[in-house]
Structures are given as C-alpha cells and as structure tokens.
Amino acid sequence: MTTLLDPTAERSRVNRPRRAPPESLDGVTVALLDIGKARGDVFLDKLEALLGARGIKARRYRKPTNTRVAPTPLKQQIAAECGVVVEALSD
Amino acid sequence: MTALPDGLIVVAKKDCPTCVLVEPVLAALAKGPLPLTVYSQDDPRFPADVPHVVDDRALERSFRLAIETVPTLIRVAGGREVERVIGWHRDDWRRVSGQAVGEGLPAMQPGCGSKSVEPGIAEELLVKYGNTGLSARRIGVGAFEDEAEAMYARGWSDGLPLVPPTPGRVLRMLAGTTRDKAEVLGLMPPDLAPCTVEKVAINAVMAGCKPEYMPVVIAAVEAALMEPFALHGVLATTMFVGPVVIVNGPIARAIGMNGGGNALGQGNRANMTVGRALQLIVRNVGGGRPGGVDRATLGNPGKYTYCFAEDEENSCWEPLSVERGFPKGTSTVTLFAGEGMQAVVDQQSRDPESLTRSFARCLLSVGHIKWAMMSDAFLVVSPEHERTYRNAGWPKARFRAELEKALLRPGKDLVRGAGGMAEGVPAALADKLLPKFREGGLGIVRAGGQAGMFSAIIGGWAASGAVGSSPVSKEVGT
Numbered sequence: 001m002t003t004l005l006d007p008t009a010e011r012s013r014v015n016r017p018r019r020a021p022p023e024s025l026d027g028v029t030v031a032l033l034d035i036g037k038a039r040g041d042v043f044l045d046k047l048e049a050l051l052g053a054r055g056i057k058a059r060r061y062r063k064p065t066n067t068r069v070a071p072t073p074l075k076q077q078i079a080a081e082c083g084v085v086v087e088a089l090s091d
Numbered sequence: 092m093t094a095l096p097d098g099l100i101v102v103a104k105k106d107c108p109t110c111v112l113v114e115p116v117l118a119a120l121a122k123g124p125l126p127l128t129v130y131s132q133d134d135p136r137f138p139a140d141v142p143h144v145v146d147d148r149a150l151e152r153s154f155r156l157a158i159e160t161v162p163t164l165i166r167v168a169g170g171r172e173v174e175r176v177i178g179w180h181r182d183d184w185r186r187v188s189g190q191a192v193g194e195g196l197p198a199m200q201p202g203c204g205s206k207s208v209e210p211g212i213a214e215e216l217l218v219k220y221g222n223t224g225l226s227a228r229r230i231g232v233g234a235f236e237d238e239a240e241a242m243y244a245r246g247w248s249d250g251l252p253l254v255p256p257t258p259g260r261v262l263r264m265l266a267g268t269t270r271d272k273a274e275v276l277g278l279m280p281p282d283l284a285p286c287t288v289e290k291v292a293i294n295a296v297m298a299g300c301k302p303e304y305m306p307v308v309i310a311a312v313e314a315a316l317m318e319p320f321a322l323h324g325v326l327a328t329t330m331f332v333g334p335v336v337i338v339n340g341p342i343a344r345a346i347g348m349n350g351g352g353n354a355l356g357q358g359n360r361a362n363m364t365v366g367r368a369l370q371l372i373v374r375n376v377g378g379g380r381p382g383g384v385d386r387a388t389l390g391n392p393g394k395y396t397y398c399f400a401e402d403e404e405n406s407c408w409e410p411l412s413v414e415r416g417f418p419k420g421t422s423t424v425t426l427f428a429g430e431g432m433q434a435v436v437d438q439q440s441r442d443p444e445s446l447t448r449s450f451a452r453c454l455l456s457v458g459h460i461k462w463a464m465m466s467d468a469f470l471v472v473s474p475e476h477e478r479t480y481r482n483a484g485w486p487k488a489r490f491r492a493e494l495e496k497a498l499l500r501p502g503k504d505l506v507r508g509a510g511g512m513a514e515g516v517p518a519a520l521a522d523k524l525l526p527k528f529r530e531g532g533l534g535i536v537r538a539g540g541q542a543g544m545f546s547a548i549i550g551g552w553a554a555s556g557a558v559g560s561s562p563v564s565k566e567v568g569t
Contacts, residue, residue, distance in 0.1 A: 005256045006228040007247055007293040007375040009284030
C-alpha cells in the first residue's frame with residue numbers, strides 16, 4: 001500500500017461517500033442494463049413495465065458479454081442518455 | 092530495535108575503501124576482550140573473519156545510531172553509547188577499543204558517507220523508523236490501485252497528472268525551506284482554511300516542484316494572501332484572471348527559471364511548477380475549484396500555471412522589484428491578477444516614439460478599447476524592443492512617462508454609445524482627458540528571447556486597484 005499525505009484542508013472524509021441516489025425519478029430516464037446473464041431480461045422486462053406504469057421513461061441496453069466490463073462507448077452512451085442505471089447483475 | 096550490545100559496535104560497508112582498509116583491524120578486534128558487533132550496510136559477508144556481523148541492509152540500525160560516516164566505531168557499556176570514533180583514526184580506535192590495533196595502517200583515513208544518509212534514503216528511513224513530525228492526514232492507496240487515478244478521484248488535480256505526495260517526498264520538499272512545517276502562512280480562501288508550510292510542501296510535491304523551489308512557492312503563497320491582492324475575488328470572478336507570478340532577483344537564476352526565450356511558454360520546470368503549486372494550494376487547501384467558488388466564464392490557460400522570471404541581467408532598465416521598492420539584488424515574487432496574453436508585433440519601429448505609440452495603441456484594447464482606469468496590465472517587453480529604448484537612451488521612467496502620455500484619450504470618444512458601441516465610460520467623463528490605466532496600474536518588465544520584435548500584454552482584472560486586486564510583492568526568504 002502507498003501512503004499519500006492529504007493536500008487538502010481535510011474537511012471531507014477520507015473515503016468518498018457514494019453518490020446519493022436521486023430523490024425522485026420524475027423526468028429522469030432510467031437505463032436498464034442487461035449484462036448478459038441468464039434471466040436478466042426477465043427482471044428488466046418486469047422493471048420496465050413497472051416504470052412505464054408510473055410514467056417513467058426507461059431505455060434498454062445490453063453488454064456484449066457478461067465476461068467483460070462494459071465497453072467504453074456503451075458506458076458513454078448510457079451516461080449521455082440516462083440519469084440512473086439499473087443492472088440485472090445475476091442469474 | 093533491541094538495546095545496544097555491550098562492547099564494540101562498528102558500522103561499515105564493503106563499498107567503502109576505508110572500511111576495507113580496516114577489515115584486518117575488525118578481525119583483530121573480534122578476537123579481543125570486548126565483544127564486537129559489526130553492522131554491515133551492504134554485504135552481510137563483509138567483513139570477513141568477524142563472527143558477529145549483523146545484516147543492516149535495511150539500515151534500521153544505522154538510522155537509529157544516527158550514522159553519517161562509515162566506518163564508525165562505538166563503545167557501548169550498560170546498553171548505552173559511551174564513545175564513538177568516525178572514520179579511521181588509529182590512536183582513537185586504540186583508545187576506545189583498548190587494543191593496539193592498526194599497526195602498519197596509515198595513522199588516519201577519512202571514512203565514506205553512510206548509506207543511511209544518501210539522498211532519497213534518509214527521508215524514507217525517517218518515515219519507516221522515525222518520527223517525521225508530519226501532521227497531514229494519511230491516505231492509503233491500495234497496492235492494486237493506480238496512484239494517479241486515486242488522486243484524480245479525490246479531486247486533487249487541476250486536470251493534469253500529479254506527483255504522488257508520499258511522506259518521503261514531502262520531507263524532501265520541506266528540506267528546501269528553513270520554515271517550520273507547522274507554521275501557518277495564513278487563511279487560504281475561499282474556505283479560509285489554515286495554510287501550513289506542510290500543506291504547501293504537499294501541493295508543491297504534487298505540482299512537480301524541486302525542494303529548492305519551496306522559498307519561491309512560499310513567497311508566492313504569502314503574496315497571494317496579502318489583502319490588496321484580493322485572492323478570493325480573483326478566484327471567484329466570472330472574468331478571466333488568475334495569479335501571474337513574476338520572479339525577480341538571484342533566486343530566479345538559482346533555481347533555473349526562464350526569463351528568456353519562451354519565458355511565457357512551456358518547458359521550464361521551475362516556471363511551470365511554481366505557478367502550478369500556487370494554483371493547487373488554492374484548489375486543495377482553499378477549496379477553490381471551477382464550478383464551485385471559481386465562477387470564471389472562460390478562464391484562461393494561465394490558470395494551470397503562469398509564472399516567469401524577469402530578465403534583469405541583460406536589461407538596461409531597473410527591474411520590477413526595484414520599482415516596487417526593494418533593493419536591487421533582492422529576490423522577490425510579484426503577483427498580478429492577469430488574464431491570457433496578447434501579442435504586440437512591431438517589426439518596423441526603430442525609434443522609441445514610434446514604438447511607444449505602437450505599445451499604447453495595443454494596450455488600449457485591454458478589457459475593452461473604450462475602458463479607462465479599469466483593468467491593470469503588464470507589458471512584457473522583449474529584448475529587441477527594449478534595444479530601441481536602450482539605443483535612444485530612454486530610462487524606464489521616461490518610457491513609462493511617454494507611454495502614459497500616449498495612453499491619454501478624450502472622454503468624449505470613450506463614453507457609452509460613442510463610436511457606435513454601447514460599452515464605455517459614464518457620460519459625466521466626456522469632458523475629461525482619461526488615462527487608460529489607473530495610477531500604478533501598468534507594470535513593465537523585460538523578458539523573452541534575443542530574436543523577435545514582439546512584446547506581450549498581460550491584461551488584468553476589470554476590478555483592479557482598491558476596488559479589486561492590486562499587484563503585490565513579497566521578498567523570497569529561505
């Protein structure tokens with residue numbers, strides 16, 4: 001492990017807090033990301049229907065394979081088009 | 092480390108001719124009445140014929156014994172050091188050891204530097220085995236985490252890569268100044284956080300400074316914190332400006348700063364990193380970041396770093412530092428809230444009157460051509476332009492006086508609406524003769540390469556002077 005000395009006035013925590021989720025999904029487009037694991041599509045279909053029933057816009061995305069991290073263009077596309085992302089992580 | 096073994100201790104390394112010279116002495120001492128322990132810094136098989144050699148390649152024992160030279164002979168009694176001899180001195184070795192060693196060897200021979208005090212090693216040993224006295228919070232970065240990315244992720248960077256501020260690097264940086272690392276230089280805006288010398292050193296490491304730049308960085312920070320500079324406003328403004336650092340005096344040459352060719356450009360480590368360190372300190376200690384308190388509409392590339400030296404040595408004019416009240420030969424930094432730079436190209440003028448008119452016309456465009464007494468400016472005169480004044484025998488005071496005369500304009504041409512432009516000065520000034528710059532608002536320095544009839548204008552902030560920022564100077568200490 002490398003030790004670095006904090007160059008700041010030390011007014012924030014060492015461990016960065018996770019970004020807080022939005023308080024509301026009103027006006028937010030939700031990315032539904034299928035990572036390629038079995039039955040992920042079933043979960044996302046259900047979620048898309050539930051979101052649609054609440055008037056929340058969702059867009060579907062899919063990783064080429066679950067064995068690799070998402071390609072950068074896909075991540076950039078999701079970031080450009082959506083405010084939050086939900087991944088179907090496991091089978 | 093355990094208590095010192097009673098008897099004799101010798102700290103040595105094979106890579107030292109004096110240690111090799113005394114190798115037979117050590118073998119003889121090992122057979123004597125006092126137990127002998129040798130701490131070997133580079134080869135545990137050295138010296139030969141000594142039964143008790145301790146491998147000190149980690150240099151912990153050398154560090155704890157504060158060894159600066161090898162060989163060092165120490166006599167220990169009751170677990171405590173009683174006496175030590177540095178280097179080979181036959182009489183002293185005989186007295187301390189109580190044995191008639193070293194027959195046939197020279198009476199004395201100086202030793203070599205201990206590995207524990209080699210540059211780069213001493214600080215790491217202090218970090219590992221000693222008390223550094225550093226008070227900044229430690230941030231652990233995992234073995235498989237990229238240090239550069241970890242620093243970006245924490246928001247420490249200006250957008251460019253940083254040098255990781257490890258304790259060893261920070262200690263080396265602090266060695267560049269005599270100032271106490273706990274000293275508070277002031278409260279750094281916008282958060283008004285105490286800015287210690289240690290925090291300056293951490294940010295100077297990240298910026299890429301060498302330790303010998305520290306006095307200049309400290310002076311720049313102290314200047315930035317002077318009330319007339321109005322650092323908070325300089326940071327917070329929607330306008331372009333950031334601190335421009337101009338260095339005068341022998342320190343500029345001592346640390347290799349550039350006041351010659353490409354003085355305002357890239358490529359010189361001291362120029363680049365001193366200015367960058369100041370900006371990183373504002374960012375990290377003060378919390379001043381674009382999108383936060385920094386509300387610049389466009390900013391300027393100099394907000395990464397904007398620092399250069401005045402070329403005093405080859406100038407016929409008195410340097411900026413002297414104009415600002417310091418004795419010639421004093422090392423100073425002068426800070427100016429400046430924007431990017433604008434070229435003044437005049438390849439035709441051969442007399443000072445013509446060239447002065449060129450400068451004046453170009454200077455009129457600072458901020459807005461119809462502004463008067465608003466933005467300050469610095470004129471950076473190149474050697475070929477300065478030569479025109481040198482040949483004509485114009486001292487700087489005359490140049491300034493003639494320039495200021497050429498910068499006077501009738502208010503009627505500058506009032507709002509005049510010339511078909513809404514921008515301008517209030518109508519009440521229509522009958523006045525208006526100078527472009529407030530009194531003291533135009534700085535003149537000499538810098539640049541030998542070839543090129545080009546000078547540069549660094550425009551200032553619209554809020555110049557008492558209503559905003561004034562140039563400030565600070566002597567560079569140690």
